[in-house]
Amino acid sequence: MASWLDSHQYSKIAQEETQGQHHERHWVKRYWDRGKVHIIYTLLLVFVAVVSNNASRLNSGSALYGEEPLRGEMRLKTAPRTFLLDLNYAMPPSPKVDKAWSSLLPERGGFFIHPKIAPKESCLAVFHQIHCLDMLRRALYETRPDIMNQGENKSSTASSNHGKRDKTTEINEAHDMYHLGHCFDLLRQAIMCKPDLTIEIANTTLNGVTGFGTEHQCINWEELMNWMKVFE
Known part of the structure; x- marks a missing residue:
């Protein structure tokens, strides 16, 4: 996705590009950089939630007494x-x-x-x-x-x-x-x-x-x- 934005938003500035256009391009780049941080942060939260859920299942009372795969199956x-x-x-x-x-x-x-x-x-x-x-x-x-x-x-x-x-x-x-x-x-x-x-x-x-x-x-x-x- 970054490469797509690079090719469409981050192409080299033509000599005739105005100062306003340059400012707009700089703002879009900053917005995308912040967006990437939020995406990574969200993915980390999802990962932590999944790991925590699995850990809680392993530490639950039912797991201690042998909740083997077949119990969930049957x-x-x-x-x-x-x-x-x-x-x-x-x-x-x-x-x-x-x-x-x-x-x-x-x-x-x-x-x-x-x-x-x-x-x-x-x-x-x-x-x-x-x-x-x-x-x-x-x-x-x-x-x-x-x-x-x-x-x-x-x-x-x-x-x-x-x-x-x-x-x-x-x-x-x-x-x-x-x-x-x-x-x-x-x-x-x-x-x-x-x-x-x-x-x-x-x-x-x-x-x-x-x-x-x-x-x-x-x-x-x-x-x-x-x-x-x-x-x-």
Whole structure:
């Protein structure tokens, strides 16, 4: 635009140019110089506004609790829900229980490709975490079948809760089928209630994901522990 004005306003003064014409030309040049300053200043203000807006979004409460790209893409809604023990997930492995756990994963186990937020094959962290919890559940009962036998003669409500710590209860509850079932189902519901929608890029060499090396938005655990020390 400056070159256009140069060619139309700032051409060399002809010898026959009058003094009034010279004064007018000088005024136009000063006006344009001031205009350029205002344009640059306006652009800087716009830039600062954009940066400030992005910073405020990153520092907002929602960002601290993992507002990953998928949340904005799907516009997920929240609703109050009371956790209740579900025996379809809390009982030891059986065709019915295993089917219930398997139904928590999409057909491809949580792997997907999205043109904008995941152009390479990726997996949502929440489905990876559900998979890991199910693997632990299966492995425990496979390696410790005695746990199921020890729980057969007990009430279905026995030790199915998280009580205050002491050495005796920790030893006994470690072998309590109902307490273990409670733990698995509680963790399942917690993961599903506050799903981690972080996108994990698949490792083509491993043909899967490890979950490590991926950045998450997390609270400060040390601050939480310090708060607990004050009130426990």
